[in-house]
Amino acid sequence: MSASKRLHVVGAGLAGLAAAVAAARAGIRVCLYESAGHAGGRCRSFHDEKLGRLIDNGSHLLLGANKIALSYARATGGIEAMVPAPPRFDFFDLADQSRWTVSPTRLPAGLGEILLALGLPWTGSEASVADRLGQSRGYARFWRPLCEAILNTTPEESSARMFSWTMRRALLGGAPALSPWTFPLGLSAALVAPALATLGSFGAEIHFRCRLTGVAADRLEFEDRSVGLGPDDRVILALPPWAVPSVLPGFDLVLPTRTIVNAHFRLDQPIALPNGAPFLGLVGGYGHWLFPRGDVLSVTVSAAEGLVDRPADEIAALLWSEAARAIGLSAQTVPPARVIKERRATLAHDPATIQRRPGPETAIPGVFLAGDWIQSPWPCTIEAAISSGLYASQRALEQKTLSFGQ
Numbered sequence: 354m355s356a357s358k359r360l361h362v363v364g365a366g367l368a369g370l371a372a373a374v375a376a377a378r379a380g381i382r383v384c385l386y387e388s389a390g391h392a393g394g395r396c397r398s399f400h401d402e403k404l405g406r407l408i409d410n411g412s413h414l415l416l417g418a419n420k421i422a423l424s425y426a427r428a429t430g431g432i433e434a435m436v437p438a439p440p441r442f443d444f445f446d447l448a449d450q451s452r453w454t455v456s457p458t459r460l461p462a463g464l465g466e467i468l469l470a471l472g473l474p475w476t477g478s479e480a481s482v483a484d485r486l487g488q489s490r491g492y493a494r495f496w497r498p499l500c501e502a503i504l505n506t507t508p509e510e511s512s513a514r515m516f517s518w519t520m521r522r523a524l525l526g527g528a529p530a531l532s533p534w535t536f537p538l539g540l541s542a543a544l545v546a547p548a549l550a551t552l553g554s555f556g557a558e559i560h561f562r563c564r565l566t567g568v569a570a571d572r573l574e575f576e577d578r579s580v581g582l583g584p585d586d587r588v589i590l591a592l593p594p595w596a597v598p599s600v601l602p603g604f605d606l607v608l609p610t611r612t613i614v615n616a617h618f619r620l621d622q623p624i625a626l627p628n629g630a631p632f633l634g635l636v637g638g639y640g641h642w643l644f645p646r647g648d649v650l651s652v653t654v655s656a657a658e659g660l661v662d663r664p665a666d667e668i669a670a671l672l673w674s675e676a677a678r679a680i681g682l683s684a685q686t687v688p689p690a691r692v693i694k695e696r697r698a699t700l701a702h703d704p705a706t707i708q709r710r711p712g713p714e715t716a717i718p719g720v721f722l723a724g725d726w727i728q729s730p731w732p733c734t735i736e737a738a739i740s741s742g743l744y745a746s747q748r749a750l751e752q753k754t755l756s757f758g759q
């Protein structure tokens with residue numbers, strides 16, 4: 354592909370941004386198209402009128418083990434808006450009010466169950482995390498919350514193999530791999546705005562409010578325009594799984610998804626967790642994680658199928674009563690709240706769905722797929738999205754060595 358030819362990236366979520374940044378840094382002309390009026394997709398910040406604050410669609414966390422995502426953040430400068438924390442995870446049990454801390458030297462699990470979690474002995478491809486670890490001592494307080502946080506799927510459904518793979522990356526990588534990275538200025542300041550600025554500095558074209566409606570070997574059809582493709586042009590569709598069947602002829606894969614619910618509460622004053630922890634894990638209730646940011650406290654519920662259909666004010670009241678107990682505030686008056694229901698936050702990570710994740714090639718030569726749902730050892734996460742974008746660019750440009758650096 355010569356330097357005068359173009360890479361067209363459709364979708365400005367993290368997969369599309371990563372594909373575009375990797376190509377632009379290699380001197381390729383990039384055109385990025387996004388149907389929304391903003392970039393970031395399922396991982397973004399916005400100003401919420403009701404709370405009068407910048408909030409994220411949902412609190413996100415990276416781990417040191419997410420090496421490609423961190424290299425992307427370094428390449429764009431977004432890492433400056435991220436903060437690494439010591440590898441320490443505080444928990445609170447809503448049922449009995451107990452508190453405990455998990456760290457590389459203080460795992461609430463015996464050696465036998467740690468080996469099981471790491472995938473030893475051999476794990477059958479159909480086994481679930483509950484099959485594997487359900488009888489273990491650390492199940493309710495460690496493996497279950499970890500599984501729901503990482504796979505956004507109940508342990509009864511989740512693939513034990515995929516869980517073990519992520520555990521090997523996190524637990525065997527030592528303290529740096531387990532270190533959480535947080536986003537005190539919001540997701541967009543770290544993962545979205547610096548990528549757009551990087552693309553701008555390389556002269557990439559960025560088109561918002563530009564919805565793709567069809568793809569052919571010689572053109573891209575958008576709602577309001579048609580873009581012709583030259584013989585050397587390449588295309589990356591960095592779309593969510595449910596958007597592809599309507600634009601890519603012959604692609605009819607439908608994959609099940611799972612929900613994440615976030616409730617953001619605006620408090621009267623800034624809130625800090627004990628020991629200055631950046632987040633707190635909850636067990637024994639609906640809420641899974643608390644994230645403080647200034648005077649906003651956010652509660653995350655993964656695999657939230659049992660909660661999502663309730664009205665937002667009921668969810669807010671329920672989650673506030675749990676959060677208030679965990680941080681020692683009155684549960685009586687629910688502060689101003691914004692509930693965000695991401696009904697298609699990630700794929701379901703059960704063995705059958707994982708098997709069906711497609712590769713990046715499509716039936717149209719020169720057209721590739723990217724996104725967190727494309728085949729990967731990682732579950733649908735920031736790491737999966739960013740690495741799929743990088744790999745799609747490598748394939749499209751036939752440059753295997755393309756990378757974000759260290």
Ligand SMILES: Cc1cc2nc3c(=O)[nH]c(=O)nc-3n(C[C@H](O)[C@H](O)[C@H](O)COP(=O)(O)OP(=O)(O)OC[C@H]3O[C@@H](n4cnc5c(N)ncnc54)[C@H](O)[C@@H]3O)c2cc1C
Pocket residue numbers: 363364365366367368369386387388389392393394395396410411412413414415563564565566591592593596600613614615695697698699723724725726733734735736738
């Ligand atoms: C609430 C929540 C919490 C999460 N927490 C974590 C976490 O803690 N850690 C972690 O690693 N991951 C987490 N994730 C997962 C992570 O956010 C996703 O894996 C990642 O953002 C997916 O990026 P993507 O680019 O693959 O897809 P998307 O973000 O879905 O991007 C696709 C883009 O394509 C655009 N688009 C769609 N149709 C069209 C069209 N026809 N034409 C043009 N553009 C189109 C969309 O508007 C969107 O911008 C979380 C997700 C959610 C929702």
